[in-house]
Amino acid sequence: MLSITVYPIVFLVLWLAFAIVAGLLILRLVLTWADPNPFGKVGKFAFWIRRRTEKWVYPAARLLATYGVNTRYGPLVTLLVALVLTYFLTQVISNTFFVIDGLILGIARGSTSIVIGFVLYGILSVLVLFIFIRFIAAWFVFSRATIMGFVRRVTDPILIPFQRLIPPVGMFDLSAMIVLLIIWVLQSVVLRVFVR
Numbered sequence: 001m002l003s004i005t006v007y008p009i010v011f012l013v014l015w016l017a018f019a020i021v022a023g024l025l026i027l028r029l030v031l032t033w034a035d036p037n038p039f040g041k042v043g044k045f046a047f048w049i050r051r052r053t054e055k056w057v058y059p060a061a062r063l064l065a066t067y068g069v070n071t072r073y074g075p076l077v078t079l080l081v082a083l084v085l086t087y088f089l090t091q092v093i094s095n096t097f098f099v100i101d102g103l104i105l106g107i108a109r110g111s112t113s114i115v116i117g118f119v120l121y122g123i124l125s126v127l128v129l130f131i132f133i134r135f136i137a138a139w140f141v142f143s144r145a146t147i148m149g150f151v152r153r154v155t156d157p158i159l160i161p162f163q164r165l166i167p168p169v170g171m172f173d174l175s176a177m178i179v180l181l182i183i184w185v186l187q188s189v190v191l192r193v194f195v196r
Contacts, residue, residue, distance in 0.1 A: 001100075001101040001104065002100055002101055003094065003097045003098055003101050006097065007093065010090075010093055011094075014086055014089060014093075015086065015090070017086075018082060018083065018086040021079075021082055022082065022083075024049060024052060025053060025056070025057070025076075025078055025079045025082070026075070026079070028046075028049045028053050029072070029075040031045070031046035031049060031050075032046070032072050032075070033072065034046075053075070053078075056078050057075050057078050059078075060074040060075075060078045060081065061074030063077065064077065081136075085136070088132055096125075099118050099121060099122040099125065102114065102117070102118035102121070102195065103118045103119070103122075106118060113194045113195070114194065114195050116194055117193070117195040118194075118195070120190045121187055121190050121191060124183050124190065125187070127154075128180060130154050130155050131158075131176050131179060131183075132180075133148070133151050134148075134155050134159075134176065137151070159175060159176060159179060162176075163175045
């Protein structure tokens, strides 16, 4: 179904886009460290690359500057974030297709337990997505009027008790990782109880 027919195409497109972005970021990193003559052909090309990638690299460079790290490493941080986001996006899409396929299977078989299992699995998957969004957005300011404010209101009741046990280390919330592990265990339990 969707997992077999559509997902491989989406997977290929996402990783191809990541490869293009990674190539531009690595090229920018090399050209930044090479520091070519700004009036030569290589310098003009470096400026063109810099203009194309600045909107991606600037937040990472700003983060590095706040900790006193050389901002030339901004493309590496951006590359790492792009890698994590691409991987997570492929997982979210795979999970979405898995839930849709499972719901279609449950409806086709007329099995209420399969439908309930995949609905519960889907709800837990949305919760994983919200926690991941919150984990990534820890670098930015939350506003109650934005989607981030909504994500925070949904995830606070789950994360706050764990944060009391394991406080955040710098900008990283380790309690979120524990909650994610618990949710993944719950998802496998839901599949075993309702689907198999």
